[in-house]
Amino acid sequence: MIILLAYVAIFVVAYVAVRQISGRLTHLWGVTARKTVTFGDESAVTSDRWASVISVITIFLLWGAFTGSKLTPFHVPGPFIGETSFTYTSENLDGTRDDATVAVLVFEVGAEGDFNPPEVEPGPGFAKNDSVKVGAWRSVLVRVDKNDESGREDGAKVVAIDGREVEPGDSVNVNSGTVTISSKGTPNFKPAEGWQMEPIWLPSPEAVVSRVAEIAQHGYQNSTLFQHVGWSLFRVVAGFVLGSLVGIPLGYAMGLNGWCRGWFDPIVEFMRPVPPLALIPLVIIWAGIGEFGKIILLFLAALWIMAIAARAGVSGVAISKVHAAYSLGANKFQILRRVIIPNSLPEIFTGARVAMGVCWGTVVAAELVAAERGAGMMIMVASRFQLTDIVIMGIILIGIIGFGIDILMRTTERWLIPWKGRG
Amino acid sequence: MQGRFGVKDPEPTFSWNFTNMSDLTIDCVSMRFNLPSGDSILALENISLDIKGGEILTVLGPSGCGKTTLLNIVAGFFSPTSGIVSLDGRPVTEPGPERGMVFQQGALFEWMNVRDNVAFGPSVKKLPKSEIDDIVDRLLEVVGLKDFKDKAIYELSGGMQQRVALARCLANDPEVILMDEPLGALDALTREKMQGLVLNLWDETKKTIILITHSVEEALLLGGRLLVMAPRPGRIHKEYRLPFAALGVGADLREIKKHDEFGPRRDEILSMIWDMEEEIMGRMETGM
Ligand SMILES: Nc1ncnc2c1ncn2[C@@H]1O[C@H](COP(=O)(O)OP(=O)(O)O)[C@@H](O)[C@H]1O
Ligand SMILES: [Mg+2]
Numbered sequence: 001m002i003i004l005l006a007y008v009a010i011f012v013v014a015y016v017a018v019r020q021i022s023g024r025l026t027h028l029w030g031v032t033a034r035k036t037v038t039f040g041d042e043s044a045v046t047s048d049r050w051a052s053v054i055s056v057i058t059i060f061l062l063w064g065a066f067t068g069s070k071l072t073p074f075h076v077p078g079p080f081i082g083e084t085s086f087t088y089t090s091e092n093l094d095g096t097r098d099d100a101t102v103a104v105l106v107f108e109v110g111a112e113g114d115f116n117p118p119e120v121e122p123g124p125g126f127a128k129n130d131s132v133k134v135g136a137w138r139s140v141l142v143r144v145d146k147n148d149e150s151g152r153e154d155g156a157k158v159v160a161i162d163g164r165e166v167e168p169g170d171s172v173n174v175n176s177g178t179v180t181i182s183s184k185g186t187p188n189f190k191p192a193e194g195w196q197m198e199p200i201w202l203p204s205p206e207a208v209v210s211r212v213a214e215i216a217q218h219g220y221q222n223s224t225l226f227q228h229v230g231w232s233l234f235r236v237v238a239g240f241v242l243g244s245l246v247g248i249p250l251g252y253a254m255g256l257n258g259w260c261r262g263w264f265d266p267i268v269e270f271m272r273p274v275p276p277l278a279l280i281p282l283v284i285i286w287a288g289i290g291e292f293g294k295i296i297l298l299f300l301a302a303l304w305i306m307a308i309a310a311r312a313g314v315s316g317v318a319i320s321k322v323h324a325a326y327s328l329g330a331n332k333f334q335i336l337r338r339v340i341i342p343n344s345l346p347e348i349f350t351g352a353r354v355a356m357g358v359c360w361g362t363v364v365a366a367e368l369v370a371a372e373r374g375a376g377m378m379i380m381v382a383s384r385f386q387l388t389d390i391v392i393m394g395i396i397l398i399g400i401i402g403f404g405i406d407i408l409m410r411t412t413e414r415w416l417i418p419w420k421g422r423g
Numbered sequence: 424m425q426g427r428f429g430v431k432d433p434e435p436t437f438s439w440n441f442t443n444m445s446d447l448t449i450d451c452v453s454m455r456f457n458l459p460s461g462d463s464i465l466a467l468e469n470i471s472l473d474i475k476g477g478e479i480l481t482v483l484g485p486s487g488c489g490k491t492t493l494l495n496i497v498a499g500f501f502s503p504t505s506g507i508v509s510l511d512g513r514p515v516t517e518p519g520p521e522r523g524m525v526f527q528q529g530a531l532f533e534w535m536n537v538r539d540n541v542a543f544g545p546s547v548k549k550l551p552k553s554e555i556d557d558i559v560d561r562l563l564e565v566v567g568l569k570d571f572k573d574k575a576i577y578e579l580s581g582g583m584q585q586r587v588a589l590a591r592c593l594a595n596d597p598e599v600i601l602m603d604e605p606l607g608a609l610d611a612l613t614r615e616k617m618q619g620l621v622l623n624l625w626d627e628t629k630k631t632i633i634l635i636t637h638s639v640e641e642a643l644l645l646g647g648r649l650l651v652m653a654p655r656p657g658r659i660h661k662e663y664r665l666p667f668a669a670l671g672v673g674a675d676l677r678e679i680k681k682h683d684e685f686g687p688r689r690d691e692i693l694s695m696i697w698d699m700e701e702e703i704m705g706r707m708e709t710g711m
Contacts, residue, residue, distance in 0.1 A: 204631070267624040323500055328544035328595055329520030342534035419533040419577050 098125035239298020253308025309351020313344020445511030452506030481646030489657025523597035
């Protein structure tokens with residue numbers, strides 16, 4: 001909630017600030033051809049580069065601020081670390097009360113072994129002083145009566161915390177934390193959490209970065225980062241290439257021949273809406289969790305997309321082009337090779353981009369389910385061990401690679417079919 | 424001999440084939456389209472026509488009167504429901520390189536550059552490379568695109584694209600050139616220039632040309648013979664023999680339009696087509 005509010009606030013403040021600054025600058029540099037109607041004119045809406053930059057920075061700043069990162073200059077309050085104490089009042093059967101102090105040491109998570117509970121004097125009275133230690137974000141049940149002269153077995157019970165009367169189930173704010181009385185009457189101390197996220201929920205950016213370096217060097221689950229990602233990519237490329245090798249000719253056949261279209265249409269139309277993820281269980285049964293099964297799955301994911309793209313490419317050929325080619329003396333084979341195939345390339349490339357995206361998504365999902373290596377397997381195993389930094393690193397990598405694949409396809413497209421959209 | 428385009432003698436490897444002055448005969452051609460709804464349309468009814476080798480024929484008529492259908496039958500893309508088309512006595516059954524087509528824009532192969540488009544016909548015939556190069560050079564010179572050989576199609580203006588289309592068709596040295604509204608998408612000025620080019624090409628190559636157009640002026644200027652077609656069913660309504668095409672070769676077409684006969688002819692044909700359109704509208708209103 002706080003994060004959302006902070007995000008919206010930054011959005012608005014940055015907008016106003018950039019507006020102010022760029023308003024001054026355009027005033028200085030003069031204005032070139034300005035449209036007066038921009039709302040509703042899609043072409044007049046250009047993506048503001050400042051907005052993009054600030055947007056990315058904001059995400060990292062918020063991430064850093066809420067995880068206590070050393071990279072960000074400011075943080076939201078973190079969890080309490082250090083020593084604190086509260087007092088409890090015990091009342092025994094005959095109604096006498098006695099106070100004692102509980103000293104608490106709150107240590108950083110993961111640093112347990114380095115600390116011992118603080119030394120305390122037992123103190124006077126039948127209730128004796130106690131001492132516990134607890135990790136930040138955790139809580140500890142303080143068996144205060146354990147060392148008392150009359151404990152729970154003797155009928156004594158805790159009736160007040162820091163002087164405030166309590167019943168089982170009540171909570172009392174104490175110094176740097178909260179004490180809740182359990183149903184059996186034992187105080188449970190939870191140190192103040194602050195606003196920062198616990199590392200097992202969201203590690204700081206530098207933890208993720210150092211994890212990248214570590215896994216790139218030493219690997220995780222018997223493979224280096226490079227190998228995990230490489231295997232995933234290999235599966236995608238292999239599945240995609242096989243799917244294209246079968247799917248494109250299939251699509252051409254369906255676009256050019258009525259018998260083929262009739263024969264394959266029911267199959268393609270049926271398989272198209274089946275999400276490839278739904279095939280994972282069957283593929284595992286048939287082909288196991290090894291490379292073969294993965295590639296079959298990706299082959300199937302790419303196959304229908306490429307077949308449909310190729311078919312659309314054939315039906316997209318303007319009939320006048322085909323007629324012109326026949327009138328110039330071309331035979332069927334020449335028409336296919338020199339008119340239909342080049343003319344369908346734009347459609348095929350659009351299909352290929354979709355297919356690569358789907359394959360990348362599918363391979364990660366398939367690796368999440370079962371694999372010996374791969375980007376998906378890496379984050380799945382890491383999540384079982386609550387290694388959130390690996391999980392986040394994996395997600396970022398998967399995103400970057402997916403984005404990279406799309407950029408690569410687009411560049412190839414522009415290079416191979418420069419006439420696209422300009423016919 | 425200095426050619427009309429200021430071009431030197433044709434290269435010895437390439438010259439127009441003047442010997443094939445073949446006659447095109449269209450004999451009692453009818454075409455009925457069966458619509459998916461179960462109805463059928465009689466797009467052409469009993470069209471008969473003799474076109475002498477070297478004639479230039481323009482076809483006018485309201486939309487839907489079957490002009491394109493007729494041209495497609497001559498090209499061999501459709502076989503007529505009844506009747507026969509023959510070129511020099513040989514019946515036409517399928518498309519062939521002796522009947523070249525020029526379409527309205529969009530029929531060029533945009534994945535090839537200008538040179539490869541023009542070379543398409545010769546190269547599917549597997550002519551030797553040097554011969555293809557000669558043909559391409561010569562034709563690009565003829566249509567005035569010598570310097571655009573390596574340009575991509577999408578880099579050319581509409582007028583230039585139609586020049587390429589003309590050159591691509593001529594590269595095959597066809598006996599008949601069929602044009603379906605080839606200048607329909609061009610602006611008025613470019614169109615005028617292209618009309619001159621078509622006339623001059625006709626004169627130089629002595630090809631038989633059938634040209635469909637929507638513009639009455641264009642039909643008058645380019646048609647040694649002019650057909651006006653009427654719709655429902657598609658038929659030949661009226662036929663003219665005109666002097667303007669012959670006069671226009673190498674001349675300023677604007678001067679031709681000032682010819683005494685030009686104005687009256689134009690008005691006559693315009694009102695003829697106007698009446699047909701009125702009739703179509705009337706029929707649509709009465710729900711026929
Ligand atoms: N392939 C086709 N299938 C069904 N009807 C067609 C087809 N081609 C043309 N027609 C019909 O035939 C008539 C003549 O069409 P067309 O030759 O294109 O006319 P024009 O070129 O003179 O405008 C129109 O009514 C049209 O709807
Ligand atoms: Mg037409």
